[in-house]
Amino acid sequence: MPNIKVFSGSSHPDFAAKVVDRLGIDLGRVVTKKFSNLETCVEIGESVRGEDVYIVQSGCGEINDNLMELLIMINACKIASAARVTAVVPCFPYARQDKKDKSRAPVSAKLVANMLTAAGMDHIITMDLHASQIQGFFDLPVDNLYAEPAVLKWIKENISEWKTSIIVSPDAGGAKRVTSIADSLKVDFALIHKERKKANEVSDMVLVGNVTDRVAILVDDMADTCGTIVKAADKLKEAGATKVYAILTHGIFSGPAIARINGACFEAVVATNTIPQDEHMIQCDKIRCIDVAMIFAEALRRTHNGESVSYLFANVPY
Amino acid sequence: MVEIQESVRSRTVYILQTGSKDVNNSIMELLVMAYACKTSSARNIIGVIPYLPYSKQSKMRKRGCIVSKLLAKMMCKAGLTHIITMDLHQKEIQGFFDCPVDNLRASPFLLNYIVEQIPDYRNSVIVAKDPASCKRATSYAERLRVGIAVIHGEAKTRFDDDYEDADEDGDDGRTSPPPLPARQQGRLHSSVSMSSFMERSEPGAEPGPVTAAAAAAAALRRGRPRLRSAASVCFGEVDPSRIMSVGVTGVPMQAAKEKPPISVVGDVGGRIAIMVDDMIDDVRSFVAAAEMLKERGAYKIYVMATHGLLSADAPRLIEESAIDEVVVTNTVPHDVQKIHCHKIKTVDVSILLSEAIRRLHNKESLSYLFRNITMED
Numbered sequence A: 001m002p003n004i005k006v007f008s009g010s011s012h013p014d015f016a017a018k019v020v021d022r023l024g025i026d027l028g029r030v031v032t033k034k035f036s037n038l039e040t041c042v043e044i045g046e047s048v049r050g051e052d053v054y055i056v057q058s059g060c061g062e063i064n065d066n067l068m069e070l071l072i073m074i075n076a077c078k079i080a081s082a083a084r085v086t087a088v089v090p091c092f093p094y095a096r097q098d099k100k101d102k103s104r105a106p107v108s109a110k111l112v113a114n115m116l117t118a119a120g121m122d123h124i125i126t127m128d129l130h131a132s133q134i135q136g137f138f139d140l141p142v143d144n145l146y147a148e149p150a151v152l153k154w155i156k157e158n159i160s161e162w163k164t165s166i167i168v169s170p171d172a173g174g175a176k177r178v179t180s181i182a183d184s185l186k187v188d189f190a191l192i193h194k195e196r197k198k199a200n201e202v203s204d205m206v207l208v209g210n211v212t213d214r215v216a217i218l219v220d221d222m223a224d225t226c227g228t229i230v231k232a233a234d235k236l237k238e239a240g241a242t243k244v245y246a247i248l249t250h251g252i253f254s255g256p257a258i259a260r261i262n263g264a265c266f267e268a269v270v271a272t273n274t275i276p277q278d279e280h281m282i283q284c285d286k287i288r289c290i291d292v293a294m295i296f297a298e299a300l301r302r303t304h305n306g307e308s309v310s311y312l313f314a315n316v317p318y
Numbered sequence B: 001m002v003e004i005q006e007s008v009r010s011r012t013v014y015i016l017q018t019g020s021k022d023v024n025n026s027i028m029e030l031l032v033m034a035y036a037c038k039t040s041s042a043r044n045i046i047g048v049i050p051y052l053p054y055s056k057q058s059k060m061r062k063r064g065c066i067v068s069k070l071l072a073k074m075m076c077k078a079g080l081t082h083i084i085t086m087d088l089h090q091k092e093i094q095g096f097f098d099c100p101v102d103n104l105r106a107s108p109f110l111l112n113y114i115v116e117q118i119p120d121y122r123n124s125v126i127v128a129k130d131p132a133s134c135k136r137a138t139s140y141a142e143r144l145r146v147g148i149a150v151i152h153g154e155a156k157t158r159f160d161d162d163y164e165d166a167d168e169d170g171d172d173g174r175t176s177p178p179p180l181p182a183r184q185q186g187r188l189h190s191s192v193s194m195s196s197f198m199e200r201s202e203p204g205a206e207p208g209p210v211t212a213a214a215a216a217a218a219a220l221r222r223g224r225p226r227l228r229s230a231a232s233v234c235f236g237e238v239d240p241s242r243i244m245s246v247g248v249t250g251v252p253m254q255a256a257k258e259k260p261p262i263s264v265v266g267d268v269g270g271r272i273a274i275m276v277d278d279m280i281d282d283v284r285s286f287v288a289a290a291e292m293l294k295e296r297g298a299y300k301i302y303v304m305a306t307h308g309l310l311s312a313d314a315p316r317l318i319e320e321s322a323i324d325e326v327v328v329t330n331t332v333p334h335d336v337q338k339i340h341c342h343k344i345k346t347v348d349v350s351i352l353l354s355e356a357i358r359r360l361h362n363k364e365s366l367s368y369l370f371r372n373i374t375m376e377d
Helices: A013-023 A063-079 A108-119 A132-137 A148-158 A172-185 A227-238 A257-263 A278-283 A293-304 A310-314 B023-039 B067-078 B091-096 B107-117 B131-144 B187-200 B209-221 B224-234 B284-295 B314-320 B335-340 B350-361
Strands: A004-008 A030-034 A040-044 A052-056 A084-089 A123-127 A142-145 A166-169 A188-194 A205-208 A215-223 A243-251 A268-272 A287-291 B012-016 B044-049 B082-086 B101-104 B124-128 B147-152 B243-245 B263-265 B272-280 B300-308 B325-329 B344-347
Touching: A004 A013, A013 A052, A013 A293, A030 A063, A040 A063, A052 A063, A052 A293, A063 A084, A063 A108, A084 A293, A108 A132, A123 A293, A132 A142, A132 B091, A142 A293, A148 A172, A148 A243, A148 A268, A148 A287, A148 B243, A166 A172, A172 A188, A172 A215, A172 B131, A172 B147, A188 A227, A188 B131, A188 B147, A188 B263, A205 A227, A205 B147, A215 A227, A227 A243, A227 A257, A278 A287, A293 A310, B012 B023, B023 B044, B023 B067, B044 B350, B067 B091, B082 B350, B091 B101, B101 B350, B107 B131, B107 B300, B107 B325, B107 B344, B124 B131, B131 B147, B131 B272, B147 B284, B263 B284, B272 B284, B284 B300, B284 B314, B314 B335, B335 B344
Parallel strands: A004 A052, A052 A084, A084 A123, A123 A142, A166 A188, A166 A215, A215 A243, A243 A268, A268 A287, A287 B243, B012 B044, B044 B082, B082 B101, B124 B147, B124 B272, B272 B300, B300 B325, B325 B344
Antiparallel strands: A030 A040, A188 A205, B147 B263
């Protein structure tokens, strides 16, 4: 493909490699390093003048370093006369801080959006934003891809009892996402609501709906410390579910997450590779991975060719 | 035409305007007033907009506009330096504005109404009219210490929040076949088979044995064994069967999503059902939900909402429905509707707005006004 350059940040090189592999091009040469005072330094190793530049960087690992690196890479390409700079951010950082839910809470997602725009970004491609309203935080095009078709495919291929299963939301906020999946599979849904006193801390859980003698599939957009989904799984078992699966788009799995999953009653915990899962999969047998790099490759290719991307919103590319 | 008839130079100006029936005119009037104050050297221009219009259109569906964002931009551009509003449809809308937004909540007033006016409210269940309003329902349930139930599946309404319309972009001639995975194959001859395969798997094609076979064959031609080995190399000792790559095999076209028939998740039998939402505009979904709740044994049905728009023939529908009472606040004028329907009750929230303005003007903290608000509300 002419006039296209894809660069990878240091957060998820594997993902970038898969994307360019699919596109049939080479990854652009870029060196990212740190000065001794820990400032990030980026050297773009090839000409980008007049090119359509894509920078692949996910919000994972050292989030702040990776965000800074992305900003610097965007700016480096922009001032080197790139025709267009598109950020490909499989997992958008700070997406959970998208509203002022208590006094003086920052809307950091908006801040990140402003920073990316200020750095010179022209377009962003991401997946399953925590709230789709984040699209409105930007003044430029945002392509928010859905992992849902891939999730449906995984359920149909890997859970033999899916026709009698029940889709469960671990909190009230995810009810909409869950009903969308339940409707596609033509199965029932249930939800767990809780009284949460602080962030990342759960207390009383109440199950609404009937899961007795059924396979329960917990679905959420992200799981970090996994406290919520592990307690939800216990609750479901207690209520008579035969097996419990968890499916997440962004499996952050930080802190005690892996130990918690290892000790919980999950049949499997499924996450996409918007965040690197290799390490997690080695540490935990229960984690399964859905590779969504192809969806991004296809979105990137269509964007570059000026074709419609809407096809991807309903379908995983073949 | 707007004329500001007294001096505003170096003053703090509060403009009170709500999204009423004639919504576009009220927006335009607000913008013109704000800009008039700005050009007349007002120091601060604070918009008090109890009901922010267009807030349902806060996310992108297909190629749609995020109108709420556009409105936010327009208001900031017109010179508003601060917004006071109430019960935004989505709290994320706060992030659309480039100026501070104070999103007040009417829920303490509505909760107070429940406690004082509904005898036996302890035997009630809070009902979310659709899965999207679950969060709000739990916040009420938590504070009243009662259970919740969720209604799902309904007749389509005007403001349906789904992205489910059929799409006809598949064959507008702007879809080129994807290239081969690089470096894995001689690209020349197999590009032909690739493109023919792509044609078959385009939208509208039936996933049949032919496609499946073609997919398998194409996968083989694309050098799947090497792809696998590459995967297992980068995944170390992880069993490749634990990774599902969405690129390798086909996914059948999804049928257009259809909502299932209306049903209730959770128990409402022998209870008072209280439906809570942020606004009531088109009441048909509420009426359908109320019938469902009656059928399931709820003996009294209340509807609570902050913004009572009650447009079109809402009063008549409520009057004829199974709903016992509709409780709304006075963020939007609805006196005409009340004449037509005696079931509509109003809770006055003006004291909250005036207290917010007073505190803001005296540079005091507003957090006192949020003391009984949970994270979900």
